[in-house]
Amino acid sequence: MSEYSCLIVEDSPMMRQLLVFALARVKNLRVTEADDGVDGLRKLASSRYDIIVTDINMPIMDGLKLVKRVRSDPVHKDTPIVIITTEGSQEDRQRALQLGANAYITKPIQAPQVIATVKELLRIE
Amino acid sequence: MAEEKKTNESNSPAADLKSERDRFVKTFTRGARLTDEFIQDYERLLDKLAVLEAENANLRAQVAADRAVRELVQKIELLEAEKSDLLSRTNRAEAISHQFTTRVQEVESEFSNLANLYVASNQLHSSLSPRGVTRRIKEVLAQLLGAERYSMYLANQQGTELVPIASEGVPGGDLLPVPIAGTRLGAVLASGQAAVEEDGDPSHGQLDRPAAVIPLLVDERVVGVIAIFSTLSQKTRFDAVDFELFRLLGQQAAAALVSASLFAQADRRLPGLEAFLDLSV
Numbered sequence: 001m002s003e004y005s006c007l008i009v010e011d012s013p014m015m016r017q018l019l020v021f022a023l024a025r026v027k028n029l030r031v032t033e034a035d036d037g038v039d040g041l042r043k044l045a046s047s048r049y050d051i052i053v054t055d056i057n058m059p060i061m062d063g064l065k066l067v068k069r070v071r072s073d074p075v076h077k078d079t080p081i082v083i084i085t086t087e088g089s090q091e092d093r094q095r096a097l098q099l100g101a102n103a104y105i106t107k108p109i110q111a112p113q114v115i116a117t118v119k120e121l122l123r124i125e
Numbered sequence: 126m127a128e129e130k131k132t133n134e135s136n137s138p139a140a141d142l143k144s145e146r147d148r149f150v151k152t153f154t155r156g157a158r159l160t161d162e163f164i165q166d167y168e169r170l171l172d173k174l175a176v177l178e179a180e181n182a183n184l185r186a187q188v189a190a191d192r193a194v195r196e197l198v199q200k201i202e203l204l205e206a207e208k209s210d211l212l213s214r215t216n217r218a219e220a221i222s223h224q225f226t227t228r229v230q231e232v233e234s235e236f237s238n239l240a241n242l243y244v245a246s247n248q249l250h251s252s253l254s255p256r257g258v259t260r261r262i263k264e265v266l267a268q269l270l271g272a273e274r275y276s277m278y279l280a281n282q283q284g285t286e287l288v289p290i291a292s293e294g295v296p297g298g299d300l301l302p303v304p305i306a307g308t309r310l311g312a313v314l315a316s317g318q319a320a321v322e323e324d325g326d327p328s329h330g331q332l333d334r335p336a337a338v339i340p341l342l343v344d345e346r347v348v349g350v351i352a353i354f355s356t357l358s359q360k361t362r363f364d365a366v367d368f369e370l371f372r373l374l375g376q377q378a379a380a381a382l383v384s385a386s387l388f389a390q391a392d393r394r395l396p397g398l399e400a401f402l403d404l405s406v
Contacts, residue, residue, distance in 0.1 A: 014248045014264045021240040025233070086267070088359035106359045108271040111237035112230070 003028045004122050005047070009040035009054035009066060010084070015109075019053060019084075022111035026118055037061025041069055044076055051122055052076070053114070056085040056096070064099055071100040080121035084109060238366040241269050245373055249381045253393070258385045259291045262351075262378045267293065270370055271360030272353045273328070278303065279341070279349035279379075280314060287314060287350060295354065299332055310350050313338040317347045319371050327363060330355035337363065339371045341379035348379050 006029055010016045016033050023031050032047070034040040036058045044052075052070065056063035063083060070076050083101040085092065093104045103117045119125075248261045259277075266272040274294035278287035286302040287310050305311035313320050321337045322330065330336030332354050341349040351374060 012264055012268060013251075014244055014261065015268050017247070018240060018244045018269075021244065022237070025236070086271075086357055088357055107267075107357070108269050108360065111240060112233045115233075 003030060004050040004124070005030045005032065006051045006053060006118065007032050007034060007040060007043055007049040009034045009037060009052065009058070009063065011036050011055060011058040015055065015084075015107075018109065018111070019114065022109075022114045023053075023118060025111070025115050026122075026124065028124075029118070029122075037063065037066040037069075040066055044070065044073065048075060049079060051080045051082065051118060053082045053084060053118070056083060056087065056092075064096065067096070067099045067101050082114075082117055082121065084114075238369065241366055242369055242373055245269055245370060246377060249374075249377050252381075253385050253388045255382060255385045255389055258378075258381045262374070262382070263291060263293055265370065265374060265378075266351070266353065270353065270367055271357045272355075273357045274330075274332075274354040275352060276300065276354070277341075277349065277351045277378075278310065280305065280347075287311065290349075295332065309335070310338055310352055313340050313350050314347050316340075317342070319368075319375065321363060321368070321371070323363070326361045327353070327356040328358050328361055337371065339375050342375055343379045343383050348383075351375075351378070 004026075006023055008016055008019050008023070008031060010019060010033070013035075016035070020031055020033065023029055032043055032049070034043050037054075038061045040052070040054065041061070043049075052066075054063040054066055063085070067081055067083070070079065070081060080102040081100065082103045082105060083096045084105050084107065085096070086107045088106040096104050102121055105113060105117060245265045248264065249258065252258050252261060262277065263275075266275050272293070276289050276292035276295050278289050280286070281288055281302070284305065286304055287308075288302045289300045292300055303310050305314055309320060317340045319337065319339045320335075322334070325336070327336030330353070335352040335354045336356060337353040339351045339353075340347045341351060
């Protein structure tokens with residue numbers, strides 16, 4: 001059975017912990033944590049990931065800049081990206097999707113929604 | 126006379142032979158005719174037999190066909206019964222599968238709720254600095270409850286006012302001490318019971334009509350309140366887990382804050398071993 005790897009980029013330790021708990025429910029998914037966009041890019045440079053879950057509002061480098069950088073990286077340009085944000089407006093969603101995000105989840109997050117989104121993007125039954 | 130007859134007889138052998146021959150011919154002709162008749166009868170009978178055999182064959186075929194039809198009908202009835210049995214089994218299996226799926230969803234939802242509560246509790250107690258605890262309380266409010274505008278108040282020593290100690294999304298001018306007497310926040314402090322607008326949309330809450338007010342307890346005493354004035358636009362109702370989070374915040378937030386303050390006041394020194402020696406129960 002294939003093993004998948006996921007990179008969570010989130011500055012809030014609480015949200016990271018919650019996402020790790022949620023994604024632990026996905027079989028054969030290995031989760032790595034990064035606490036901002038720069039840390040995320042560093043981890044992306046050293047390993048290959050099957051999916052990225054990132055917050056938008058983060059210090060140093062926000063989630064949208066991270067999406068732009070990932071989409072210009074030849075290794076991860078096609079890696080699915082899930083955006084997690086407090087912004088719930090349609091314009092924010094459009095902007096994130098136009099930049100190259102594949103899915104958009106608003107806070108407060110529901111673990112079943114995160115699990116379903118990640119499974120769908122990884123095409124896991 | 127007898128001699129004359131004998132003489133006549135012996136005198137005309139040819140006539141006797143002729144007569145004998147005629148009789149024979151007559152007999153033979155009759156025999157031949159009878160034979161012909163027999164042959165004709167035989168042929169008729171043969172034809173009749175052929176017709177009867179053909180009829181018999183037809184009848185046999187018809188009987189066989191009727192039997193085949195009867196067998197087919199029986200087979201169809203059996204198949205119909207099997208189909209009905211299979212359909213009923215499929216329906217039962219689908220119902221069980223549906224129940225199972227619903228149960229899995231319920232378990233997943235319960236797991237998600239428990240994870241939220243665990244993470245909130247874990248985060249509240251993962252700092253021993255008042256600032257760190259306050260930041261975590263704000264995170265629980267914003268990230269787990271979806272609060273957009275909120276404020277945390279503690280009662281002053283005189284018990285007359287609730288003083289704001291932390292807030293988010295509230296203009297500075299609105300962050301004023303709130304009298305305990307005659308206010309909604311004061312009523313929650315006095316009763317120790319949370320006040321939640323369950324019917325309305327919490328994202329439309331106002332500063333003068335908060336979506337939720339949660340009492341903060343320390344050692345079973347109400348020492349302050351958290352007022353959630355409004356939630357994020359996508360958070361349009363409070364769910365069961367939100368009420369559990371309200372309870373958790375009420376029971377643990379102020380206690381964590383007090384512990385952190387006492388620890389800070391003690392210059393972050395851990396109490397000596399003697400403080401724990403007479404705790405045996």
